[in-house]
Amino acid sequence: MDLLEYQGKEFFAAHDIAVPPGGFAKSVEEAVGVAEAMELPVVVKAQVHTGGRGKAGGVKLVRTMEEVRQHAQNILGLDIKGHIVECLLVEAASDIAEEYYTSFTLDRSERKHLGMLSAQGGVEIEEVAERDPEAIAKIWVDPLEGLTEPQCRDWVAAAKLNPAATEGAVSILLKLYEAYVAGDADLVEINPLILTGNGEVIALDAKVTLDGNAVFRHKNYAAYDASQPRDEREQAANSKGLQYVGLSGNVGVIANGAGLAMSTVDVVNQVGGAAANFLDIGGGANADVMASALDVINNDPAVSAIFINIFGGITRGEEIAKGVIEAMDRVDIASPIVIRLDGTNAQQGRDMLQPYLSDKLMLSPNMLDAAHRATALAGQAA
């Protein structure tokens, strides 16, 4: 789970990593309140789950209370790469002498933690990696040995930071590694890590991804978990126990088994369509599960045609047919449905569906034919 900057800084502060003092605000009035309790100038920062806020006008240095009000007003509601700003961080402005970059993440192929440090911070690290890969000093840390101070010193030396930053950098990087491990993080990134005019090294930004599977080990992570942005469709599906992932196309997909569901998404793509979702109803799904799945797909306004792809093993054809009939009975299905039904009791299922067949409900002899039909129908509707 990805933390917003202010949550990331809370996480850092809990691990004794220096961050500027500041406060969280959900409205212009709250932003003004936070600023009034501090000394000006302050920085007003958009809190969204994406980077590049500075360039998008989401980070403003302000010198008067009037400017706080004005910029808070402008930034709230701003669309940054599709993320609407709903809250702000107002923090003390820092006197930046230099901007660096640092991060820790897991390098699976090396089976080690990878630390990266660069004297060229404040810009996107991908740019630095492309333009000047030598400017990123890397360190691979054996998780069983941890990061020792001498190793950390060598790493800082390799990154050629300003010598004035050496002690501060070594200290903050050791704490950052500790926070990353003890906090069960998948990623910690500080960009920029700054050297201030009076020689301190502090975290000016925070990008933290915590391991969602570790929530139970940290009492305070429940709040982070609750504040994750969620796809409404995914929430509805998950509450019904369905394995659902929202995608951006217009062919709704229902299949039994994750492998078949993935193949179904692929084959829709192969014939020139695009799936609106991945939905696995699992093995041995009964009529009720099938009906719930159709309900979820039917509620997605992006869906123009529905492709039900079932190869029954434990799942039985007549249960699938019963579920489809029940769903049509219960709700008004907006899009035409194309069904491929094979495997256990498939014939029985097809026989049950026979009386209901129309231009809104079709049976296809095989998966490829069904993909073609569903894609064509979705294209006509679009």
Ligand code: GDP
């Ligand atoms: P990002 O664009 O989403 O990565 O947001 P950052 O928090 O990294 O801020 C972007 C840039 O704004 C930084 O690289 C700094 O150059 C600038 N900035 C942020 N906070 C301050 C501050 O307190 N003082 C000054 N002078 N500049 C700041």
Ligand code: MN
């Ligand atoms: Mn940044």
